[in-house]
Amino acid sequence: LEFWVPHLRHHFGTCINLPPHQEIGMPSLSPTMTEGNIAKWIKKEGDKVSPGEVLCEVETDKATVEMECMEEGYLAKIVQGDGAKEIKVGEVICVTVEEGDIEKFKDYKPSAADAPAAPSESKATPEPAAPKVEEKVPAKAPEPKAPKAEKASRSGDRIFASPLARKLAEDNNVQLSSVKGTGPDGRILKADIEDYLASRAKGGKSEAFAASGLDYTDIPNAQIRKVTANRLLASKQTIPHYYLTVDTRVDKLIKLRGELNPLQEASGGKKISINDLVIKAAALALRKVPECNSSWMNDFIRQYHNVNINVAVQTEHGLFVPVVRDADKKGLGTIGEEVKQLAQRARDNSLKPQDYEGGTFTVSNLGGPFGIKQFCAIINPPQSAILAIGSAEKRVIPGSADGQYEFGSYMSVTMSCDHRVIDGAIGAEFLKAFKGYIENPTTMLL
Numbered sequence: 001l002e003f004w005v006p007h008l009r010h011h012f013g014t015c016i017n018l019p020p021h022q023e024i025g026m027p028s029l030s031p032t033m034t035e036g037n038i039a040k041w042i043k044k045e046g047d048k049v050s051p052g053e054v055l056c057e058v059e060t061d062k063a064t065v066e067m068e069c070m071e072e073g074y075l076a077k078i079v080q081g082d083g084a085k086e087i088k089v090g091e092v093i094c095v096t097v098e099e100g101d102i103e104k105f106k107d108y109k110p111s112a113a114d115a116p117a118a119p120s121e122s123k124a125t126p127e128p129a130a131p132k133v134e135e136k137v138p139a140k141a142p143e144p145k146a147p148k149a150e151k152a153s154r155s156g157d158r159i160f161a162s163p164l165a166r167k168l169a170e171d172n173n174v175q176l177s178s179v180k181g182t183g184p185d186g187r188i189l190k191a192d193i194e195d196y197l198a199s200r201a202k203g204g205k206s207e208a209f210a211a212s213g214l215d216y217t218d219i220p221n222a223q224i225r226k227v228t229a230n231r232l233l234a235s236k237q238t239i240p241h242y243y244l245t246v247d248t249r250v251d252k253l254i255k256l257r258g259e260l261n262p263l264q265e266a267s268g269g270k271k272i273s274i275n276d277l278v279i280k281a282a283a284l285a286l287r288k289v290p291e292c293n294s295s296w297m298n299d300f301i302r303q304y305h306n307v308n309i310n311v312a313v314q315t316e317h318g319l320f321v322p323v324v325r326d327a328d329k330k331g332l333g334t335i336g337e338e339v340k341q342l343a344q345r346a347r348d349n350s351l352k353p354q355d356y357e358g359g360t361f362t363v364s365n366l367g368g369p370f371g372i373k374q375f376c377a378i379i380n381p382p383q384s385a386i387l388a389i390g391s392a393e394k395r396v397i398p399g400s401a402d403g404q405y406e407f408g409s410y411m412s413v414t415m416s417c418d419h420r421v422i423d424g425a426i427g428a429e430f431l432k433a434f435k436g437y438i439e440n441p442t443t444m445l446l
Contacts, residue, residue: 018104018105019104021076021097022073024055025090026087026091026093029060029353032062032227033062033089034061034088035087035088036059036089036223037083037223038081039082040082042054042055043055045075045076045077045078049096050069052069053069055075061223062320062356063356064349065353071098072098073097074097075094076097077095077105077108079095079110080094092110159176160181160187161176161181161187162189164189165189165193174193178196222318224319224320235379238381239381240418241376241418242416242419243414244415244417244427245412245414245415246413246431247411247412248434250409250410250411251408252439252440252442253438253439253441254409256442257274264333269333270336272332272333273339275363275368275389276332277332278389279324279335279363280327280444281437281438282363282387283307283327285437288430289430291421291426293307294360295360295382296382304360307326307327307328307360308326308359309323309324310323310356310359310362311323311339311362311365312377316347321380322343322345322351323356323357324338324342332444342355360383361385362380362385362387363387364377364387364389367390368389368391374388375390376416377414378416385427386416388414390413390414392411393409393410394407395407413434
C-alpha cells in the first residue's frame with residue numbers, strides 16, 4: 001500500500017547459519033500510530049508471497065488495515081501471531097526469505113539489537129532485573145524502600161509494595177488499597193497485581209467491591225477507542241472552545257428531499273437523507289466563509305482550499321469519522337452514496353487511512369438517529385470547528401396576520417469553534433450562510 005511506511009531489515013547470514021532473510025517490522029499505517037495489534041494473519045508460515053498480496057490485518061490506532069507484501073519470497077516465520085497486542089512500530093512481526101530452508105527459522109527469535117527504542121513514556125519498557133530479586137527477599141529481611149511507600153487513601157496505614165507492583169498498578173489504574181499483598185508483612189508483589197488483573201478481566205470482583213455488593217464486567221478498550229479518548233481529551237484541554245447555536249426551519253428541506261428521492265429511486269440510486277443535505281449545506285457555507293475551513297498552526301493559520309467533511313459514525317468498535325472529500329463540488333446523490341459506503345466500512349472496521357484522513361471540518365448528527373434536540377460536540381483537531389446537528393421538531397409559530405398561527409419544523413444546530421481561529425462574528429457568518437442553504441435548499445442546486 002502506498003500509504004504505509006515499511007520497516008524492513010535485510011540479513012545475509014548470521015551466527016546460527018540462517019539463510020539470507022528479511023525482517024518485516026510493524027509498519028506505520030497512520031501519522032499518529034505508535035503501536036498496533038495483529039488482528040489475524042492471512043498468509044501462513046511456508047506460504048509463497050508476492051508483491052501486493054495481503055500478509056495480515058493490522059489493527060491501528062484508527063482502523064483495521066490490510067498489510068501487503070512488498071517483495072516476492074516465502075513467509076518463513078511469524079514472530080507476532082494472531083491477536084498480538086501493543087506491538088511497537090518497527091518491532092519485528094515476521095520474516096521472509098527469497099528462497100532457502102524455511103525449517104531453519106523454526107526457532108527464530110529477533111535479536112535484542114533489532115528491537116525498536118521505546119519512548120520514555122512507553123508502558124512497554126522492559127522491567128529491570130534488580131526489583132525482581134527484591135520480591136524474593138526472605139520475610140525478615142530489611143526493606144529499605146518501605147519509607148517511600150504511599151499512604152492508603154482510606155486510612156492512615158501505609159501500603160507496602162514493590163516497585164514493579166507499583167508500576168504495574170499505575171499502568172492499569174489499580175488502587176493498591178484494593179489488592180491483598182502476599183509478600184513479607186503483607187507487601188504487595190507484582191504477582192499480586194497480575195492475579196488481581198486476571199480476576200478483574202474475568203469479570204471477577206475484588207474484595208473491596210465484593211464487600212460493597214457491586215457487580216461489574218471490565219470491557220477492554222480497542223485501540224481506536226483509546227486513541228479517540230486521548231485526542232478528545234487533548235482537544236478539550238488545549239483548544240478554547242466556544243459555542244454558537246441557531247434554529248433552522250427545515251420544511252422546505254424536507255419537501256425537497258421528498259421530491260428528489262423518487263428521482264433517485266427511478267435511476268437506481270440510494271435515497272438522500274437529511275444528513276446528506278446538511279453535509280452539502282455545510283460544505284457550501286465553508287466555501288462562502290473559508291475562515292472556518294482552517295487550522296491553528298501556532299505561527300500561522302492554515303486555510304484549506306479543499307472542503308473535506310468528516311462525518312461522525314458510531315460503531316461497536318468506537319467512534320469513526322470517515323471523510324467526504326470536496327463535498328462542496330459533489331452532488332447530493334454522490335454524497336449520499338459515499339456516506340453510506342463509508343459508514344458501512346466503519347461498522348465493518350475496514351476503513352483505510354485515505355477514508356478518514358485529510359478532513360477540514362466535521363459534522364456530527366445525533367438528531368435524526370437518536371432524537372437528541374441539541375448538543376455541543378468536541379472539536380476534532382487539527383480542525384477549528386465541528387457542527388452538531390439536533391433533531392427536527394414541530395413548533396407553533398405566528399402566522400401572517402394577527403390571531404393566525406401555523407406549524408413549522410425547526411432543527412437546532414450548534415457549532416463548536418476554536419476561538420484562536422474563528423472569532424464570534426466569523427462563526428456567526430458561517431451559521432448565517434448555513435441557515436440560508438437549509439431554509440432555501442434549492443440554492444444548493446445552483
